[in-house]
């Protein structure tokens with residue numbers, strides 16, 4: 001079976017093609033802005049590039065629309081104007097369509113690409129921060145952010161101190177040496193990042209030290225909750241997914257924590273960490289059925305794992 005996946009929850013418009021569970025193509029085009037994501041502008045971007053990205057994916061996979069059996073699209077969670085572009089584009093292709101959950105797609109492609117069998121999945125991105133594990137046919141949420149996603153926190157703080165985005169924080173943090181005390185907010189198994197962003201943005205210390213301290217604090221919070229969830233869920237593997245999973249410092253901290261607990265650590269290659277169409281195609285091919293509409297607030301733990 002050949003399944004095409006369409007991703008359009010936030011910045012990225014992506015089209016992936018899978019045959020069975022093999023990725024044949026994974027093309028994308030991302031909306032970039034200096035002041036953070038403006039949903040209607042992102043949607044405008046997606047509408048402008050959707051045909052070209054789709055054609056590029058068909059060419060890369062060396063197939064035509066006639067070869068496609070199923071079209072999967074990201075039904076949520078995500079920004080409504082962006083989700084609508086993906087759904088409408090999927091419908092315009094006049095094939096059987098299936099709306100799938102974006103968070104679950106990240107986890108499933110992560111498992112596939114790393115051969116993680118039954119991990120505790122840590123999904124960290126701009127809009128999402130969730131620690132989940134499969135228990136009785138659902139990815140149960142063991143811990144999550146109470147305010148903004150960790151990637152959004154990095155982006156906000158970066159802009160507040162005159163940098164472009166969260167990736168710049170990672171680069172700058174490598175030169176930092178002095179740890180500056182910042183708010184560390186863990187509530188039970190949940191996390192909050194807004195206070196950290198506000199406090200760090202007000203400090204007048206060297207940018208390298210602020211970037212270093214911000215990153216250490218945010219990732220320590222996340223690693224602490226992950227460690228407790230690992231014990232609680234009685235899992236032996238950790239799978240890191242989402243755009244922020246590409247951060248090398250986070251990978252290292254998780255690796256150290258896992259080694260201490262005798263757990264295996266997995267992270268897919270960068271192409272499959274961030275939002276991509278291949279993960280939507282892969283989940284579509286697994287689930288075969290799903291939503292016919294968008295569901296902007298669709299939670300990970302609402303999806304029954306029937307595959």
Ligand code: FE2
Pocket residue numbers: 102106125242243274275
């Ligand atoms: Fe995502």
